[in-house]
Amino acid sequence: MVRTNSSLHLLSLHLLLLVTANEATTFTIINRCSFTVWPAAVPVGGGMELDPGKEWTLDMPTGTTAGRLWGRTGCSFHGKGGQSCQTGDCGGVLACTDNGQPPISLAEFTIGQGQTDDFFDISLVNGFNVPMDFLPVPTQGGPLCIKGPRCEANITTRCPTELQAPGGCNNACIANGTSNCEPTTYSGFFQQMCPDAYNSYNGFTCPTGTNYQVIFCPPLNLTVSPAPASSPPAPMGQASRRSSILRSHVAVLAPVGGFLFLTILFVITFFTCKQRTQQQRDMEEEEEFQELQGTPVRFTFQQLKVATRQFTDKLGEGGFGSVFKGQMGDERIAVKRLDRAGQGKMQFLAEVQTISSIHHINLVRLIGFCAEKSHRLLVYEYMPKRSLDRWIYRRHDNNDSPLDWSTRCKIITHIAKGLSYLHEECTKRIAHLDVKPQNILLDDNFNAKLSDFGLCKLIDRDTSQVVTRMRGTPGYLAPEWLTSQITEKADVYSFGVVVMEVISGRKNIDTSRSEESIHLITLLEEKVKYDNLVDLIDKNSNDMQAHEQDVIQMMKLAMWCLQIDCKRRPKMSEVVKVLEGTMNAESNIDHNFVATNQATFGTAGNVTSSVPSSVPPVASDVSGPR
Structure with missing residues (x-):
């Protein structure tokens, strides 16, 4: 009887562990920055050093409320093992039990339980430090959730001098020493650069059971591939009958099937080669833009759509594109959108290469550009x-x-x-x-x-x-x-x-x-x-x-x-x-x-x-x- 009770207790403990293991959400933290970041998470995870290209996996238990995850920059370590960080630093301790300090880009989440959805967002807490994406990972046959908040722009490159902080960009309220600030002062700069950042209405939800990726310095147009799901094997008798039918069909349709197979193979090969060629061409174009000397700020197409209010206010039209009025923070801008893909690309490259390396009071100032898929745009100072x-x-x-x-x-x-x-x-x-x-x-x-x-x-x-x-x-x-x-x-x-x-x-x-x-x-x-x-x-x-x-x-x-x-x-x-x-x-x-x-x-x-x-x-x- 004692042995039976002992076995029951062990079985109950084993089942409890299985349930606990299944009631966890996986967070994969990926560093795609060119520099090391020190991400941390609460209530579990503490912190760690994450070099460029490395990943860190966390299991966050279901039922977690007010969870937070952030990437810290400006950290340094000396030879005796001590460390200190300039932003979001938890006091310089890697085993974090508290939130990072502003300015900070912060991933916030609540992991639901049972029928409750997950809630998540990206908040810019009194400023900004590391670009990030917070993406749900779709699964085949699993919960349907394909969208998450994104903050791809590196705002620090556009940060006004008076708002600059070590490794980040302060909110104007903090820089002015103001504790109570109008929301528009905060959103005027940061919300335009990161339109998905949390405000009073744009949090995100996914069904419970969804896993997530948090990516620092995400590339443009990043998508997360679905996780594969295995299919159960068919019963042996059923498989045997299917095999017999298949052999008889093959015997009858072999010539036709062979021709169709070769045709399909040719079509697949052709489009695969075409796709690879296009991908290679896109990679070469990306390398061309990365190698430009003195290159100005690079914007995403989404950012420029927001800045120009969906390209509604046209200023003029030329031989190679149209120019639209826009607003980027407190600065008015003019955005030239090239219309022709072939000839326009050469004009675009020539313009970025030339004007980004020259400066004169009687030459219009190039603020930045966008090179994303077929989109080619140039951002200039606005001339009233x-x-x-x-x-x-x-x-x-x-x-x-x-x-x-x-x-x-x-x-x-x-x-x-x-x-x-x-x-x-x-x-x-x-x-x-x-x-x-x-x-x-x-x-x-x-x-x-x-x-x-x-x-x-x-x-x-x-x-x-x-x-x-x-x-x-x-x-x-x-x-x-x-x-x-x-x-x-x-x-x-x-x-x-x-x-x-x-x-x-x-x-x-x-x-x-x-x-x-x-x-x-x-x-x-x-x-x-x-x-x-x-x-x-x-x-x-x-x-x-x-x-x-x-x-x-x-x-x-x-x-x-x-x-x-x-x-x-x-x-x-x-x-x-x-x-x-x-x-x-x-x-x-x-x-x-x-x-x-x-x-x-x-x-x-x-x-x-x-x-x-x-x-x-x-x-x-x-x-x-x-």
Whole structure:
């Protein structure tokens, strides 16, 4: 009897252990950061050191309430085994029994029991330190739950100086020493960067029995594969009958089945190879963007959708994409979304590579970019007055007064300074190759900045010219494009066209005018022959008419830039000197500005080719109007 009772007690204990073992939720903590993190969890788990690429598995008992898990950064260990941490540090002790200290990204959860669901979220407690995903792991035949909160963005790269903390980014309330702060102050920055972060309504639920992954520094578009579920074997008699039927079917349908098998095998092989090729191409593109020098902030597509309110406020449209107004924290932004996948990718790479490595007051500032699957977006500083074309062409959506003479002079000078920097002050000469009013942006004070570097070309200092396929916008192309042998002097010609548009207040090519007035530069040739340049001054502006002689001097500078022979055009630094009054414009110039003879283009010299010289220059990257 005693032995029986003892056996019953052992059996009861064994069953209790089995029930306890089954009533636990598995948390797999993965570190995908490039640095070591020190994650900790309560009420069980304590803490541990987790190197890049490593995993840590925790079993959290069912019925856990107010569970928390966080990743700590800025920790250090000295030779005697002691340790200390700067953020979320539990006092520097790895066996944590308390929550980490702010600022902190915190995974919170309640593990249900019986019919009760699990509840979980990511909270940004008075700030942010480590990007993380909190993902349910789907199981075949198990509870259906496929969504969790994500906070992929590394907010610390965008953290204002006054909010920076060791290894993190403080909430403005903490930085200002304020204990009671309006919710909008908190959410204005962090909630936009992590739209899934917990607020009053966006916690997440899953059925009890779901397991989870917590991933630090998650990659873009991360998905969790379902856990495999085994199928029970069929009874032996049933399996035997199935085998007999199968043999008879195979005997009858062998030829047809063989053909279908080979067809299916071919299709599977084809699509598998295609998928692998695409994956390889995607990996190569990812490596291209990771290797960029001085790369700005990288955003997710979801973040930019939120920032632009689903791309609703369009600012403009160009040959390779549309530009939308957005808000990122306290800063207004302009987001350019490329429309063409093939040609647009090259423009995108060129623009990120070029503008992320150069800085000038007259070049628009690139804040960041997004390269996610087929999405290609660029994030710029917002220019309130938008582009120059809406001010000089007198579009119907602008009822403001015409620009006065001093404002037009300032804009022309700023354009010249931006081009001078690109041509003469960078490590390599940079030819913009798409200088036009649509690509010149204006701030509140009409300070001008050059934008849109999608068509730019880098030219080595020891190379006089390069051969490249035609790129730019009709009406602004220098004559030498007919040979495809160009230098940065192609920009000087385009600059001359823009100056004439600014002065005359009209488009370079305007089909609404009489036949003899359609082409502004051809009209300029006629007016200078008969000394009637005054006819080209913008008649909508009394101030321009009042400065007639100054305007004519500016036209003469434009005509110097419009020389057909590129060698006779000035350098942009010389243009700047003329505009600043320290140098006079060249007076011995040719008054023919439209090329009729290829020999006059001035294309001799040391030429390096980016395309075979024997190929006629028929291909082009031509930007359309905005």
